[in-house]
Amino acid sequence: MPPPPRPAGRPANPVIPGFHPDPSVCRVGDDYYLACSSFEYFPGVPLFHSRDLVHWTQIGNVLDRPEQLRLPAATPSSAGIYAPTLRHHDGRFHLIVTHCGEGGGNLIVTATDPAGPWSDPVRAPGVPGIDPDLVWEEDGTCWCTVAGVAQVRIDAGTGQTYGAPRPLWSGRPGAKAPEAPHLYRIGAYWYLLIAEGGTERGHAVSIARSRTPTGPFEPCPANPVLTHRGTDHPVQNTGHADLVQGPDGSWWMVLLGVRPGGGTPGWHVLGRETFLTPVTWVDDWPVVGDVSPDLPELPWPLSPGPVEARRDDFECAELRPSWISLRDRPAAHCTTGERPGWLTLRARGGSLDAPDVVFTGRRQQHLACRARVLADPSQGRGGLAVRLDERHHYAIEASGTEVRVLARVGPLSTVVATRPVPAGPLVLTVTITPAPPDAQGPCAGPDVVSLGVEDPGGAFTALAALDGRYLSTEVAGGFTGRVIGMYAAHGAVHFDWFDYEPLDG
Structure with a gap:
């Protein structure tokens, strides 16, 4: 279960959560x-x-x-x-x-x-x-x-x-x-x-x-x-x-x-x-002092916390500074100028396994969270992914009238699930929650990554629930953390909005 909400106004650690190392x-x-x-x-x-x-x-x-x-x-x-x-x-x-x-x-x-x-x-x-x-x-x-x-x-x-x-x-x-x-x-x-x-x-x-x-x-x-x-x-x-x-x-x-x-x-x-x-x-x-999840009382007044922009409608010419892309971000492959109010990604690498894949995302900053995106794959193939590196990622990918869940863990790559969907824009969703109470013990994973799709009426269908340990540093190695974002694997994929919602208080 997510931890209980923290008392209002209580300063908390980490002060900058998510993949923000070497301060x-x-x-x-x-x-x-x-x-x-x-x-x-x-x-x-x-x-x-x-x-x-x-x-x-x-x-x-x-x-x-x-x-x-x-x-x-x-x-x-x-x-x-x-x-x-x-x-x-x-x-x-x-x-x-x-x-x-x-x-x-x-x-x-x-x-x-x-x-x-x-x-x-x-x-x-x-x-x-x-x-x-x-x-x-x-x-x-x-x-x-x-x-x-x-x-x-x-x-x-x-x-x-x-x-x-x-x-x-x-x-x-x-x-x-x-x-x-x-x-x-x-x-x-x-x-x-x-x-x-x-x-x-x-x-x-x-x-x-x-x-x-x-x-x-x-x-x-x-x-x-x-x-x-x-x-x-x-x-x-x-x-x-x-x-x-x-x-x-x-x-x-x-x-x-x-x-x-x-x-x-x-x-x-x-x-x-x-x-x-x-x-x-x-x-x-x-x-x-102790590096505690609860900070001690500070000797000066706290300023108002920043108002987090958890939803982006891609209405600005430049992306917000929290958006990061893999290795580069040429306008020919990532732009808000092609279709007003949409982010357009044009494919270069053929999949998330490729080092030159076109991927733009934000750091996962909460142990429990939900990310949703409205995608139009009518001109290509792509979707919403949780990425650690080229060899460790989960994704829900849309192409034409089908969505599929993909998983890459080390040398193994598989299509976990598929589902037909109506043509046109659709909402792709990733929900990350702690491992359930009945999955405890020395072999329990840290969390569950559920990937699914919403139909035009708003009903959600989960296609897969995957063990989050395979998207961790202890499995993958390296120095980075998870990034949740959008990608294009073929042609052009347009994204109308992206919404990130913390679920852990």
């Missing part, structure tokens, strides 16, 4: 801004604004032009754009990020307005590896720190580096994957915050300090300062954190985590989400 945050005056990884999806790097650290509104995407971000069809799922760091310095926003793919490397973009436009990327070929961070000393010297953990001096305007990267501090002895470094000047010390243990159940946050930004660094005796490994906490994989100070002097941490469900080993299906937790300081070391 990086900065504050400018009374405003907070936050960026996340986007991997193989375009536009890249979703950007959010908040006045209270709890309610976040997406105001754009940093890499929203083809000349900023090219993701060829050969870009594998879970490659692409990794781990941005967002900072404000000398009146400008700076974002440094890793492009893992053809023509990639570490890139820097800047803007005076975080809503955009952002500059074309400046490449930083002297910065190795992934997860780059930027920090400035008072005299303007800029340092870039990367996973490993290594550091090099950089000109953030040109991308030029000075000297070879040198090692700093790589976390606890024996801990794997020291990454996601962030360097801060706080009081008398420079603090180096890192993730370690891998981004799975062993994920953790550790910290060290130094009197200078170049070290040597003294590790915190309480490391890791945050981890949920080996616990039954409902939030797992906690790590990849960033610190921010509130206007009242309090400190806060944003981080990624997951909400696994079902039996053993537990499957998380929404991807890694952005959580918030308070930080206090004891003997000049941070003490991290």
